[in-house]
Amino acid sequence: MKIYSLSGPSGTGKSTSALQFAHDYEIQAIIDDGLLIINGEKAAGTSAKFEKNTLKAVRCAIFEDEVHKEEVLQAIKSHEVESILIIGTSDKMTKRIATRLQFGEIHHFYYVQNIRSEKEIRMAKYVREVQGKHVMPVPYRQVEQNFFKRLIQRGKEIFSTNQVKLGETTIVQPDFHQNSVYIAxxxxxxxxxxxxxxxxxxxxxxxxxxxxxxxxxxxxxxxxxxxxxxxxxxxxxxxxxxxxxxxxxxxxxxxxxxxxxxxxxx
Missing domain, CATH: 3.30.300.30 (ANL, C-terminal domain)
Incomplete structure (x- = not known):
């Protein structure tokens, strides 16, 4: 299996760009915040964004729970995944996920600044830091609404350059995100x-x-x-x-x- 890494600081738009990036590089599956995503749909796993605090969210994202880990590994096997993109905040994190899931060495490393403009990154940071909004690269209907006490709304549909639909995003405001700034x-x-x-x-x-x-x-x-x-x-x-x-x-x-x-x- 070919292993790809896409890393960058939190809130810079990695999840927003993931579907298009995977399509451009012909990558079959995505690992993002504890989820396995195949063809724009959640195939297995639990999102770290469902957790109640930051520590639990990190543990979920790196698959510390054995049941969570096995569920994702079984789905990868059943879908016969041949290439996968791991998203994380750093090379260290994506390597840790690859080790935890027994993928072996990562073959290709990419960074958010390689695929997003400075303006796009700045816009993504604004939405995260000021409004407390997080993006999940899965359809709205696949997000368990009961996990969220606050915001959950449809994001946008992602299309390729020849207008083939690659998937959708959903915008959420996790319980663990406490430090938002409200500008009236x-x-x-x-x-x-x-x-x-x-x-x-x-x-x-x-x-x-x-x-x-x-x-x-x-x-x-x-x-x-x-x-x-x-x-x-x-x-x-x-x-x-x-x-x-x-x-x-x-x-x-x-x-x-x-x-x-x-x-x-x-």
Whole structure:
């Protein structure tokens, strides 16, 4: 069996990218947080995200429990798995999992920065650290909802470049994740208002929509001052860039979308 390792710090988007990565490298199965995933579906195991504290979650992820370990090994055997991707926070962790599951040496090592851009990693960290959301690369219907006291919601469908569905993700908020930061909507609005007030070309502005679930998105209605003796498109682009930079400075994340509609001139 060919063994692959994908590692990187917690909350950098490894699970989000796992299905696409496995497809690109023709890897049959995935080991992620105690689960065995085959063809985008949970085949065996129990997710570490079901545990009540961090210590138990780590023990689950490295298969310390004999029953858990044997269940996954039997499923690998019955599915005749020929290649597998182990996901972990470091090479040390993926090697430990490979040893625990008696896989032998890992043949290929990859890292999250090899497959995700700096911006994508920053976005993933924001969702994890600020909102306390974790991603599981399995369908919503396969996640045992009774394990979670808090958030559980559908993630997104993952498709290959030729639009073949590879699987789905589910977003959860495990009990052991305690240190989240809640940023209230008025805080985003206050920062946005401050940025817009600084732009001399604006006579009036309206925040038509501000979405703060996930990565912030916004739609702005703007009225320009008369006379218009400046490059409108250039200045609106500068405004978008300014909003992105200020959000990155204050919240650690750039907005996913900044739609601007020019409504008129005053």
């Amino acid at each position: 909507r008025p805080v985003y609005l206050s920062v946005l208002d401050h940025v817009l007030q600084q732009h001399e070309m604006l006579a009036k502005f309206e925040v038509a929509n501000l979405q703060i679930e996930g990565i912030p998105q916004m739609r702005l209605n703007l009225y320009l001052k008369s006379p218009v003796h400046y490059d409108v498109a250039h200045n609106l682009h500068k405004l978008q860039k300014n909003i992105s930079e200020v959000f990155l400075h204050h919240f650690g994340i750039e907005p996913e979308k900044i739609d601007i509609q020019l409504k008129g001139i005053k």
